[in-house]
Amino acid sequence: MAITYLLVFCLAATACSCQENKFPPWFLFGAASASYQIEGGWNAHDKGESTWDRLVHTNPAAIEDGSNGDVACDSYHLWMRDIEMAEELGLTLYRFSISWPRLLPTGYPNIISEDGKNYYNNLIDGLLEKGIEPLVTMYHFDLPQSLQDLGGWANPLIIDWYVDYARVVFSLYADRVKLWLTLNEPFGICDAGYNLQHAPYLNNTDFGRFMCNKNVMLAHAKTWRVYDEEYKPLYHGKVSLSTLFIWYEPATPEDQELTDLVIEHWEGRYVHPIFSKEGGWPPAIEKFLLEDGKKKGYPNPLLPPFTDEEKELVRGTYDFYGLNHYSSRLVRKAKPGEVFSWPYYGSPELGVVFENHPDWKQAALNWFALYPEGLLHQLRWLKKTYGVEEILITENGYMDSYKGTDDWERLGYIRDNLEQVQLALQEGINVTGYTHWTLMDNFEWTSGYTVNFGLYAVDFSDPNRTRTPRESAKYYSQVTRAHALLPLPPRDEA
Ligand code: NOJ
Numbered sequence: 001m002a003i004t005y006l007l008v009f010c011l012a013a014t015a016c017s018c019q020e021n022k023f024p025p026w027f028l029f030g031a032a033s034a035s036y037q038i039e040g041g042w043n044a045h046d047k048g049e050s051t052w053d054r055l056v057h058t059n060p061a062a063i064e065d066g067s068n069g070d071v072a073c074d075s076y077h078l079w080m081r082d083i084e085m086a087e088e089l090g091l092t093l094y095r096f097s098i099s100w101p102r103l104l105p106t107g108y109p110n111i112i113s114e115d116g117k118n119y120y121n122n123l124i125d126g127l128l129e130k131g132i133e134p135l136v137t138m139y140h141f142d143l144p145q146s147l148q149d150l151g152g153w154a155n156p157l158i159i160d161w162y163v164d165y166a167r168v169v170f171s172l173y174a175d176r177v178k179l180w181l182t183l184n185e186p187f188g189i190c191d192a193g194y195n196l197q198h199a200p201y202l203n204n205t206d207f208g209r210f211m212c213n214k215n216v217m218l219a220h221a222k223t224w225r226v227y228d229e230e231y232k233p234l235y236h237g238k239v240s241l242s243t244l245f246i247w248y249e250p251a252t253p254e255d256q257e258l259t260d261l262v263i264e265h266w267e268g269r270y271v272h273p274i275f276s277k278e279g280g281w282p283p284a285i286e287k288f289l290l291e292d293g294k295k296k297g298y299p300n301p302l303l304p305p306f307t308d309e310e311k312e313l314v315r316g317t318y319d320f321y322g323l324n325h326y327s328s329r330l331v332r333k334a335k336p337g338e339v340f341s342w343p344y345y346g347s348p349e350l351g352v353v354f355e356n357h358p359d360w361k362q363a364a365l366n367w368f369a370l371y372p373e374g375l376l377h378q379l380r381w382l383k384k385t386y387g388v389e390e391i392l393i394t395e396n397g398y399m400d401s402y403k404g405t406d407d408w409e410r411l412g413y414i415r416d417n418l419e420q421v422q423l424a425l426q427e428g429i430n431v432t433g434y435t436h437w438t439l440m441d442n443f444e445w446t447s448g449y450t451v452n453f454g455l456y457a458v459d460f461s462d463p464n465r466t467r468t469p470r471e472s473a474k475y476y477s478q479v480t481r482a483h484a485l486l487p488l489p490p491r492d493e494a
Contacts, residue, residue, distance in 0.1 A: 021422060021484045021485040021486075022483055022484045023421075023422070023425070023483050023484060023485075024425065025483070026432065027425075027431075027432065027433060027434075027483070028092045028093040028133065028392075028432060028433030028434070028435075029089075029090065029091055029092055029093065029433065029434060029476075029479070029480040029483075030091055030092065030093030030094060030095055030133075030135065030433060030434065030435035030436065031086065031089060031091055031093075031094060031095070031435060031436045031437075031438065031439040031455060031476075032094075032095035032096070032135075032394065032395055032435045032436065032437050032438055032439065033075070033082070033094075033095065033096050033097070033438055033439050033440070033442065034096070034097045034137065034140035034141070034184065034442075035096070035097045035098060035099035035102070035140060035142055036050065036052045036069050036072070036099065036140070036141060036142040036443065037069060037072060037073075037140075037438075037442040037443045037444070037445075038072050038073040038075040038082075038096075038439075038440070038442045038443075039069075039072060039073075039074075039075045039076045039099065039102075040069065040070060040071035040072040040073065040074045040075065040076050040077075041071075041074075041076030041077070041102075042068075042069065042070045042071075044076055044102075044115065045113065045115035045116075046105045046111070046113050046115065046116075047099070047101055047102045047105060047113065047115075047116065048101030048102075048104070048105035048106060048107060048144050048145070048146060049101060049144070049145040049146075050099065050100070050101045050142035050143060050144060050145060050199075051141075051142065051143045051144075051145055051148045051152070051199035051200045052069060052141065052142050052199045053068075053069075053070075053142075053145065054145045054148070054199070054200075055199040055200070055201050056068035056069065056070075059201065062196075062201055062446055063446055063447075063448045064446060064447050064448045064450050065448035065449060065450050066448070067443070067448035067449050068443070068448075069443040071465070072442055072443045073440055073441075073442050073458050073465050073467075074465045076119065078465060078467075079119070079122065079123050079126070080126065081467060082123075082439065082440075083123070083126045083127055083130060083132070085439060085440070085456055085467060085469075085473075086127065086130070086132050086439065087130045087132070088469065088473070088477060089439075089455065089473060089476055089477045089480060090477045090480035090481040091132055091480060092131070092132060092133060092433075092480070093132065093133045093134075093135055093179075093433055093435060094127050094132050094133070094134060094135065094439075095134075095135040095136075095137065095181075095394060095435050096123065096134070096135075096136065096137070097136070097137035097138070097139070097140035097142075097184065098120055098136060098137070098138055098139075098169060099116070099142050100138075100139060100142065100143065100144050100165055101142065101143075101144040101145070101146075102115075102116040102119065103116040103117065103120070103165075103168065103169070104116075104144065104165055104168065105144075106144070106146055107144030107146040107147040107161065107165075108161065108164065109164050109165065109167070109168050112168060112172075117172060120172070120173065121172070121173070124136075124173055124176050124177060125176070128176060133178065133179060134176070134177050134179070135179040135180075135181065135392075135394070135435065136169075136173065136177045136179070136180055136181070137181040137183075137184050137242070138165070138166055138169050138180065138181065138182050138183070138223075139162070139182065139183050139184065139189075140184040141184065141185075141188060141189065141193075141198060141199065141445075142199075143199070143200070147161055148199075148200050152200055152212075153189055153190065153193070153211075153212040153215050153216060154194075154204075154207075154208050154211040154212050154215070155215070156211075156215055156218075158215055158219060159215055159218045159219045159222060160222075162219035162222075162223065163219065163222045163223055163226060166182065166223040166226060166227075167226060170226070170227060170230075170231050174227070174231045174234075174235050174237065175234075175235060177237065178235065178236070178237035178238065179237060179238055179392075180227065180237060180238065180239040180240070181239075181240060181241055181242045181322055181394065182219070182220045182223045182224065182239060182240070182241045183216055183219070183220055183241045183242075184241075184242050184324075185242060185243060185244040185324060186212075186213070186216040186217075186220075186241065186243065186270045187243065187244050187266065187267070187269075187270055187343070188244065189212060189216055190208075190209045190210075190212035190213045190216060191205075191209050191213075191342070191343055192343070193208075193209070193212065194208035194209040194212060195209065195342060195343070197343075197446060198445060198446070205342070206293075206296065206298070206302060207302065210289070210302050210303045210304060211304060213269055213270070213303065214303070214304045214306070216270070217270070217273045217274065217314050218310065218313065218314065220241050220274070220314075220317065221274070221313050221314040221317040222313070223239070224239050224240075224317035224318065225313070225317065227239045228317075238319035238320055239318070239319055240318045240319055240320050240321065240322045240392075241274075241318075241322055242322035242323070242324050242394035242395065243267065243270050243271050243322065243323065243324065244267075244324045244325075244326075244395075245267050245323055245324065245325050245378055245382075246266060246267075246325075246326070246327050246328065246329055247325070247327075247328040247329075247371075247374035247375070247377050247378045247381075248262050248263055248266070248328070248329055248330075248331050248354070249328065249329075249330055249331070249357075249374075249377075250330070250331055250332075251330040251331060251332035251355070252332065255331050255332050255333065255352075258331055258332075258333060258350065258352050259331040260284065261284055261285060261288065261350060262331050262347060262350060262352060262354075264282035264284050264285035265285045265288075265347060265349075265350065266343065268281075268282035268285060269281065269282065269285060269303070271386070273306065273311070273314045273315065274314055274315065274316070274317055274318055275318060275321065275386040275388060276315070276385075276386060277315075277386075277387075278315075279306075279311040279312065279314060279315030279316075280306050280311045280315075281303060281305075281306065285303075286301075286303060286305075288349075288350070289301065289302050289303045289349075290302075290303070292349055318388075319390075320388070320390040320391065320392050320432065321382060321386070321388040321390065321391045321392070322392055322394040323378070323379075323382070323391055323392070323393050323394060323395075324393075324394055324395035324396070324437070325374075325375050325378055325393065325395070325396050326368060326395070326396065326397065326399075326437075327363075327367065327368045327369050327370075327371070327374070328360070328369050328371040328373075328374030328377075329354035329355065329356065329367065329369060330354065330355050330356065330357055331352050331353075331354060332352065332353055332355065333351060333352060333353075334346060334348075334351045334352055334353045335353075338353060340353050340354075344365075344367035345367065354367070356369040357369070357371065363398060363399045363400060363409075364399045364400050364401045364451050365399065365451070368399050370413065370416075372413075372416035372417050372419065372420050373420065375396070375417055375420040375421070375424075376420040376423050376424055379391060379420075379421075379424040379429050379431065380424070380427070380429065383429050389430055390430050390432055391429065391430065391431050391432070392431070392432050392433050392435070393421065393431060393433065393434045393435055394435050395435060395436075395437040396417050396434065396435070396436060396437060397410075397413070397436055397437035397438055397453040398410040398413035398414070398453065398472075399444075399451050399452070399453055400451065400452065401450060401451050401452070402452075403441075403452070403457060404457070404470075405457055405468055405469070405470040405471060406470075406471055407470045407471055407472050408471060408488075408491055410455075410470065410471075410472040411471055411472050411475045411488055411489075412488060414436065414472060414475065414476055414479070415475075415485065415486075415487075415488055417434075418434060418479065418485050419485055421434055422485055436455060436476060437453050438453045438454055438455070439454065439455060439456060440454040440455065440456035440457070440458050440467050441453070441454035441456070441457055441458045441460075442454065442458070454470070455469065455470060455472050455473040455476055456468060456469050456470065456473055457470055471489075475488070475489065
């Protein structure tokens with residue numbers, strides 16, 4: 001079956017190779033996944049418990065369909081099929097994450113799991129054999145529960161715990177892995193993790209998320225410096241982090257100032273310290289939160305200040321910009337008495353609401369607006385604001401709740417977003433690759449299996465977790481092989 005698809009994909013690609021709209025030869029086409037969302041094997045061999053294991057087992061009501069990632073896509077056993085799918089898709093890049101508690105069952109390097117070590121060795125070697133570059137995320141939301149029990153990301157000691165873990169990862173895999181992401185979406189770790197939306201599922205938006213915010217910045221920075229000093233001279237790889245950027249536009253010209261503040265709050269707190277020339281927190285939100293904290297009766301700043309030394313430590317710790325982009329939102333001032341929640345529908349602190357433009361279509365959830373131009377605006381903004389010279393799109397994908405394979409909307413989403421990437425390239429914005437989220441349907445955090453993003457559908461009722469390519473997989477494989485933006489196929493012939 002897999003071979004048949006490969007054949008069909010290749011024939012289709014040959015037929016299209018005359019197309020214009022080529023991507024530069026070095027442009028990477030990828031797909032992404034994350035350990036907890038696909039691996040399963042939650043207690044295989046000596047694997048330690050993660051914060052996600054703990055959440056789904058103790059509070060299933062937190063997950064929309066009461067499900068969990070105990071088995072998920074069973075990639076712990078089916079990783080060879082995953083590589084085969086990456087090959088079918090014609091990928092030159094595959095992004096996956098390492099589960100910290102699978103590699104270090106105690107959370108610390110006193111025990112390195114043989115089983116965990118081999119699992120990722122096999123995956124990396126298998127990808128390289130097929131000519132697919134591994135892009136490895138070292139942390140994608142699954143913290144060892146043992147470290148959470150000691151305060152997790154709110155405890156400054158985690159900076160060194162993380163660096164110790166990262167050293168093990170580099171020492172095992174840096175000879176073959178050249179592209180690294182220290183952390184996935186620190187916004188999800190902190191702002192969602194301390195707002196009852198992600199593990200550790202705590203409700204501490206006044207303090208927890210900001211303590212976490214500072215610690216993730218420092219953990220990333222110290223790790224980048226370890227690589228830069230000890231591994232880069234040997235292996236010449238690149239390290240960054242991937243950040244979630246929603247593109248915000250003012251609902252009316254009067255909302256511009258508020259919109260700038262929203263961007264600093266949502267995104268700037270996680271990127272400004274690293275990518276700006278001056279370093280440190282974005283100034284307007286730092287000031288706002290200082291005053292907000294005082295109003296709430298707290299004597300000390302909610303957002304812990306950086307010392308000058310820390311600012312310098314963090315500033316400039318990147319080799320490229322890793323962008324997760326999905327959606328755009330309009331920003332307007334909240335009306336008196338209007339109720340909305342952080343982070344997808346507005347910011348109660350800032351008194352702003354996020355909504356969709358009437359012309360934008362929406363995907364399965366209403367915060368997910370379809371406005372591909374937002375991606376180009378985003379890329380321009382990053383170049384202009386931070387002067388970044390290399391941007392890798394580390395996630396972009398379409399959410400629906402449709403379980404079949406005729407996912408025509410997803411094809412449109414891919415085409416439209418790739419078109420914006422081409423426009424950016426034409427303007428001289430150096431986007432070096434596009435990583436589609438996601439290879440296959442998987443455990444979508446607190447949404448469980450109710451929504452999906454996969455190029456492949458997965459049958460979660462089948463013990464074999466059969467993966468079936470969708471129309472989007474066929475289209476994307478044609479694009480990757482033609483290395484060009486292709487028109488959408490007619491619906492009934494694709
Ligand atoms: C962000 C996260 O990195 C990933 O884990 C998640 O599944 C997708 N975006 C879609 O929500």
